[in-house]
Amino acid sequence: MYRIVIVCIITIVFIDCADGLINGKWLGNDAEYKDVITSFGTVRGRVATDGDYFAFLGIPYAEPPVGKRRFKAPFPPSPWDGVYEANRTVMCPQNGVGQEDCLILNIFTPTKIINELVPVLxxxxxxxxxxxxxxxxxxDYLIKENIIVVTINYRLGALGFLCLGIDEAPGNAGMKDQVAALEWIKRNIANFGGDPNEVTIYGMSAGAASVELLVLSKMSRGLFKRAIVESASARPVWVVDGNPIKTAMDVASLLEFPKKTKNVFKLVEHYQQIxxxxxxEINYAYYNNLIDGTFGFVPCIERxxxxxxxxxxxxPHEILVKEKFKKVPIMxxxxxxxxxxxxxxxxxxxxYRERMDGNFIDFMPADLNFDTxxxxxxxxxxVKSFYFGNKTISNETIVEYLNYFGDYLVLDGILNSxxxxxxxNNPVYLMEFAYKGNMGSNEEFYKNINVAGHGDIVKHAILNQPLQNExxxxxxxxxxxxxxxxxNFVKLGNPTPTRTSLLxxxxxxxxxxxxxxxxxNHDFEVxxxxxxxxxxFWDQLYTKFRRPLRPVNPGLL
Structure with missing residues (x-):
């Protein structure tokens, strides 16, 4: 009898290490849910519908940024009692939909974590x-590699990037949201089985620009170990607003703000009431009419x-050139x-086809500054001659058209960074992804172009549609x-530590x-x-004509 009791105790302790004994309640190998204690309360995740992993959806990492806090840095969330059902999907306000109570993160963990903490993406x-x-x-495919994946929301558009250089709207609230999410992860991810000292940040497009900005910022130091940057960088014209107060005034004029009012405090009051x-919705319409490479409300140089x-x-360009930042391994x-x-x-x-052919000068990047x-x-x-020669911008020059925008909005910045x-000797890896199958973007206009486009890489890791094996x-x-x-990069800092049949x-x-x-593409090549x-070509242009970026100055309104 005593032998049986001892064996049972040993078995329970062993399983506790392997699968988790949460709040004293044994979940078992086939548990449908899992409770995890965080510094703000207990959260409950459930087995995902599309794979063998736990999904904790909609965990708040900050207070809702509403009222007088709308454009400020985030505040920590309020603790809660009981168990928070982490099954909430929400998006921040965008193009007329969404809600402001959106500062959440989603955590995806293997159903079994054996003995030790695992790296985090x-x-x-x-x-x-x-x-x-x-x-x-x-x-599913990332979790099978025995890592934890976290995805986050952050404030967008004017709500995230109104930048007036005053306490009510200092700027970069959306970036400070990302920092707050990383701080929450650093503090709590070990409870989910993740290693807080083995965090890699990964972003695509504006997310990639965010990742490099996080690398360059002192505010986020110590919150991650490695970085992955896809289809953008911190350098292009659209990443930092050179005149954020003008952007705020231009959009406010579409929201019935008097143009003659030259007071940033009246301006922020107006934005707080909309x-x-x-x-x-108005923000998106404004963005949709920009043709000079700018995107409207984006990060700014703060006062x-x-x-x-x-x-x-x-x-960012100056920080990079002067190397005034703490380097980390980057892919x-x-x-x-x-x-x-x-x-x-x-x-x-x-x-764009007709407009560019008739007046190409309007489509030049706004961060090129000319004296006359x-x-x-x-x-x-x-520039037009370099890309199009003597050809008319038409259906015959689609590739040239796409390369023009792809080069100055993405490629030049990535190669320089x-x-x-x-x-x-900082470890840096560079990859060109050419494969165009069924997982990437569905391009109705250019089905005959048989290479990958913007943002297609991540769609082969975080799948936005089922993988049809057959x-x-x-x-x-x-x-x-x-x-x-x-x-491999998340776990080892090296994407190809050894040759395998797969790699x-x-x-x-x-x-x-x-x-x-x-x-x-279909195969590997160096x-x-x-x-x-x-x-x-672009390096020479920016060396001679790059527009300087200065901190926001509310006195210039």
């Missing part, structure tokens, strides 16, 4: 700092005017045709490869004067200095 969604939300499904969905730590006080990834999806719709729906209109005309003709981050084995193989590359190549590190790049002629 935090994904930050894209969407021009204007739309999107943290994914809530499609994690219903969030109306504000986000350091009180004791509170700002998120960003210098231009940079881009698609072969970044303009695909990024600026496809505009080609037809917004008549004559110089601007000359340079715009040079990769070089800078690789200095002083339809295309190449899709399955590419999903497995991309998921394994990402998971039969060693991905070389980037060197400052020897930029090697992994090329992935290439050197991808699209370097186009990079050098």
């Amino acid at each position: 935090v994904y930050i969604h894209g969407g021009s700092f204007l739309i999107g939300s943290g994914p809530t499904k499609g994690m 219903p969030s969905n109306k504000l986000s 350091n005017f009180n004791e509170k730590q700002p998120f960003l006080v210098d231009a 940079f990834m881009f698609a072969t045709m970044e303009g695909l999806f990024l600026r496809s719709r505009e080609y037809y729906e917004n008549n 209109i004559e110089i601007k005309n000359e340079i715009s003709e040079n 990769a070089e800078i981050h690789a200095r002083n 339809v295309n084995e190449k899709d399955k193989l590419t999903v497995q490869r991309v998921s394994k590359l990402i998971a 039969p190549i060693i991905w070389p590190l980037v060197q400052p004067n020897n930029v090697s790049c992994l090329y992935l 290439i050197e200095e991808p699209y370097w002629d186009r990079k050098v």
Whole structure:
């Protein structure tokens, strides 16, 4: 009898380490839910509907940013009693829908974590700092690699990036949301089985720009160990607003704010009173009419005017060039045709084709600063000639059109950032992704272009549609490869530690004067200095004409 009792005790202790004994209640191997204690209360996650993992959806990491707090840095959430059912999906206000009580994160964990804490991947969604939300499904292939995945929401558009340089709207609230989410993860992820010292942040598009900004900011130091940057960087024109007060005034004029009023405090009062969905709808319409590479409400250079730590006080370009930041290992990834999806719709729906051919100068990046209109005309003709030659911008020059936007909005920044981050032997990996199967964006306009477009890589790791194994084995193989590359980097800091049948190549590190790049289509290849002629072209332009970025100045209203 005593032997049986001893064996039972030992067995219970062993299973406790393997699967979790939560609040004294044994869940068993086939549990449908799991309770986890956080610093704010207990949360309950359930087995995902699309895979063998637990999903904790909608955990609040901050108080709802409403009322006088609408444009300020986030506050910690209030503790709760009882068990919080983590099954809430929500998105922040965008294009007329969503709700302000949206500062949540989603945690996805293996159903079994054996004995030790596992590495953590935090994904930050894209969407021009204007739309999107943290994914809530499609994690199966990443979770199978024995890591934890976290996705987050952050304030978007004017609600996240109204930047007036005053206490009521200092700027970068959306970026401070991301920092607050990372602080919550650092504090609580061990309770979910994650290692707080092994956190990798990963973003695509605006999420990628966010990731590099987090690397550059002092506010987020110590909150992550590695970074993955896909289809953007912190350098392009659309990432930092060079004149955030003008943006605020322009959008406010569409919201019945008197143009003659030159008072930032009246301006922020007006923004505080506008219903969030109306504000986000007007905000989106404003964004949709911009043609100079700017996106409207985005991060800004803050005015350091009180004791509170700002998120960003210098231009990303200057921080990078001067290397005034703490380096971490980084994986940079881009698609072969970044303009695909990024600026496809505009080609037809917004008549970019005819408008660019007739007046190309209006489509030049806003962060190129020229002393005279004559110089601007000359340079715009040079740029048009570089991409289109003597051809009319038409259906015959679709590839050139897509490359123009893809280069200055994405590619040039990624290639330059990769070089800078690789200095002083910092581990940096660079990948071009060309594979276009059934998992990426559905491009109605350009079905005949057989390469990947903007944001297609992450769709092979966080799946936004079921993987149809019987339809295309190449899709399955590419999903497995991309998921394994990402998971290896999250766990080891090296995406290809050894050659395997799945990854039969060693991905070389980037060197400052020897930029090697992994090329992935149906097979792997290593290439050197991808699209370097186009990079050098933009480098020369920005060396001579880059517009300086300064902190927001409320006195200029």
